[in-house]
Amino acid sequence: MSKALIALTMGDPAGIGPEICLLSFNHPELMNAVNIFIIGDIRRLQTTLDILVQHRRLPNFFRLRDISQVEEAKFEMNVIDVLDLNNVPEGLPWGEVRKTAGLAAFQYVEKAAELAVAHQIKAVCTAPIHKEAWKLANVSYPGHTEALAALSGSTRFAMMLVNQKLRVVHVTTHVSLADAIRMATPEKVFERIELTVESLQQLGIAKPRIAVSGINPHAGEKGLFGQEDLLQVLPAVQRAQAQGWQVSGPWPPDSIYSRAAAGEFDAVIAMYHDQGHIAIKMLGMDTGINVTLGLPILRTSVDHGTAFDIAGKGMARETSLLAAIAVAEKFHFGRAME
Numbered sequence: 001m002s003k004a005l006i007a008l009t010m011g012d013p014a015g016i017g018p019e020i021c022l023l024s025f026n027h028p029e030l031m032n033a034v035n036i037f038i039i040g041d042i043r044r045l046q047t048t049l050d051i052l053v054q055h056r057r058l059p060n061f062f063r064l065r066d067i068s069q070v071e072e073a074k075f076e077m078n079v080i081d082v083l084d085l086n087n088v089p090e091g092l093p094w095g096e097v098r099k100t101a102g103l104a105a106f107q108y109v110e111k112a113a114e115l116a117v118a119h120q121i122k123a124v125c126t127a128p129i130h131k132e133a134w135k136l137a138n139v140s141y142p143g144h145t146e147a148l149a150a151l152s153g154s155t156r157f158a159m160m161l162v163n164q165k166l167r168v169v170h171v172t173t174h175v176s177l178a179d180a181i182r183m184a185t186p187e188k189v190f191e192r193i194e195l196t197v198e199s200l201q202q203l204g205i206a207k208p209r210i211a212v213s214g215i216n217p218h219a220g221e222k223g224l225f226g227q228e229d230l231l232q233v234l235p236a237v238q239r240a241q242a243q244g245w246q247v248s249g250p251w252p253p254d255s256i257y258s259r260a261a262a263g264e265f266d267a268v269i270a271m272y273h274d275q276g277h278i279a280i281k282m283l284g285m286d287t288g289i290n291v292t293l294g295l296p297i298l299r300t301s302v303d304h305g306t307a308f309d310i311a312g313k314g315m316a317r318e319t320s321l322l323a324a325i326a327v328a329e330k331f332h333f334g335r336a337m338e
Helices: 017-026 042-054 099-117 131-136 144-151 177-183 186-202 217-221 228-242 253-261 273-282 319-333
Strands: 004-009 034-040 063-067 079-084 123-126 158-162 167-170 209-213 246-251 267-270 289-293 299-302
Touching: 004 017, 004 099, 004 319, 017 034, 017 042, 017 319, 034 042, 034 099, 034 319, 042 063, 042 079, 099 123, 099 131, 099 144, 123 319, 144 289, 144 299, 158 186, 158 273, 167 186, 167 273, 186 209, 186 228, 186 267, 186 289, 209 228, 209 253, 217 228, 217 246, 217 253, 228 246, 246 253, 253 267, 253 273, 267 273, 289 319, 299 319
Parallel strands: 004 034, 004 123, 034 079, 063 079, 123 299, 167 267, 209 246, 209 267
Antiparallel strands: 158 167, 158 289, 289 299
């Protein structure tokens, strides 16, 4: 069976993205399972490589190789292929929000989407970007998910967070809580359920068990704490059940995530950003990853930020990126996550 060809986008060059991308190549068991190259800036990566060697995070036998197209990558031992966009100013400071860094980070994502849509790569794993830097660079998208959806012409997509114990799909993400409640329509909730069922079936789970979280405390307690769960969430659950899917809810948000983590459900539908993110991150900041559902692009990502406070110091940990690469490989071959 051929290996999955995966592109790593370097992320914000002022953050820890360059470090975790390079560190991932120091795991031969994973590198033997996939073919990987980096879309980034080779000078910034060389600077980062020197830092990691100095801090004894990487052995000094790794070297970078500049490639201009995917076909030039050779995936040789101890050689890291870099599709160099040459877009990071020399001497860019670590740990600072800069317009140039935001633009560079977006261009890596843009290039990855181009390659994926053209079927030159099988998957994209994204290192963290800084949303404020994107805004300074006049990037019109709030994050990776929305950018990749637009660049691939997708209108039906969702974010799924994954760790060893829990899968969470969000109905809304980067909006205010007031807007999130308004946007959680029966149609939107059903679409997220449908995407989740399809994606888990792709991973080999024939009949996924889906729990739908409520919006209000105690899922509204039958209208005692608000009508939103009765009017917006319940109709979507009933529609999903009519499809023959194993879907239940709305469940009280304060308990459903622990039940799912214990194995009662295969995934939970979260109504808004923090409802799902808090549950995932409580189980471990380094173990959660992000999978974008519904795109023609197979995309996974770390579920942490740019960590500007430690960037350029050789302190970053690559655990989440390794998990993102592993899940991309499993999605590619349709294997359920262990």
